[in-house]
Amino acid sequence: MTTATPREMLTEALGALGATLRHHRDLGFTALPLAGEYLLSPAEALRAQERALAGCRRCKLCEGRTTIVFGAGNPRADLVCIGEGPGADEDAQGLPFVGRAGQLLTKMLASVDIPRDEAYISNTVKCRPPGNRNPEADELAACAPFLAAQLAVIQPKVILSLGSVATQALLGTREAIGKLRGKVHPYGSAVLIPTFHPAFLLRNPGPEYRRMAWEDLKLAKREYDRRRTK
Numbered sequence: 001m002t003t004a005t006p007r008e009m010l011t012e013a014l015g016a017l018g019a020t021l022r023h024h025r026d027l028g029f030t031a032l033p034l035a036g037e038y039l040l041s042p043a044e045a046l047r048a049q050e051r052a053l054a055g056c057r058r059c060k061l062c063e064g065r066t067t068i069v070f071g072a073g074n075p076r077a078d079l080v081c082i083g084e085g086p087g088a089d090e091d092a093q094g095l096p097f098v099g100r101a102g103q104l105l106t107k108m109l110a111s112v113d114i115p116r117d118e119a120y121i122s123n124t125v126k127c128r129p130p131g132n133r134n135p136e137a138d139e140l141a142a143c144a145p146f147l148a149a150q151l152a153v154i155q156p157k158v159i160l161s162l163g164s165v166a167t168q169a170l171l172g173t174r175e176a177i178g179k180l181r182g183k184v185h186p187y188g189s190a191v192l193i194p195t196f197h198p199a200f201l202l203r204n205p206g207p208e209y210r211r212m213a214w215e216d217l218k219l220a221k222r223e224y225d226r227r228r229t230k
């Protein structure tokens with residue numbers, strides 16, 4: 001194995017920068033800020049987004065929150081799980097899905113051989129709705145660009161949407177989760193697979209819901225394996 005000389009390394013770095021700039025020109029950019037995320041790794045870009053979100057007051061959920069729960073996990077994840085919003089435990093700790101529902105989500109992923117730390121986990125709104133009510137339309141709209149920016153950095157292959165609020169918000173529909181689940185929905189360059197929210201499964205532990213959730217997870221795993229090897 002030969003070691004690259006400093007000259008060769010510089011040539012390679014400049015070639016990569018040129019390719020990045022040509023890519024952005026082809027996307028229609030005519031100017032780029034010096035601190036743009038396009039020069040950052042996914043982990044750095046997500047940290048920059050989280051810093052930029054600090055103190056956000058773009059919707060009324062800011063009034064009752066303790067912490068903005070940005071999201072956590074693998075910045076290069078092929079699977080992203082998206083719930084509706086932080087609960088009390090998440091609000092206190094600043095991390096998504098850390099309460100009982102989070103423990104169930106970890107088990108759900110493990111049941112199809114996906115370690116939780118291989119995935120990235122976030123929510124449609126980053127601040128806890130008071131009393132764990134559903135996020136309202138204006139709150140979902142205010143926070144949507146932040147989730148979109150996260151997904152643009154991570155570029156997952158599969159999105160597992162958890163519950164009706166997240167699924168309807170992401171797919172832009174009012175159709176019930178019962179009709180949306182069990183199917184693979186195109187979502188940009190990824191696919192979206194809806195399933196029940198773990199908190200719903202904890203409240204409704206009937207075998208029928210668990211069986212449907214298991215079917216959804218197997219579907220997500222099938223897409224995960226198939227699309228990762230492409």
Ligand code: SF4
Nearest residue numbers: 056059062126127143
């Ligand atoms: S929910 Fe989103 S848009 Fe609303 S205050 Fe929190 S971070 Fe900002």
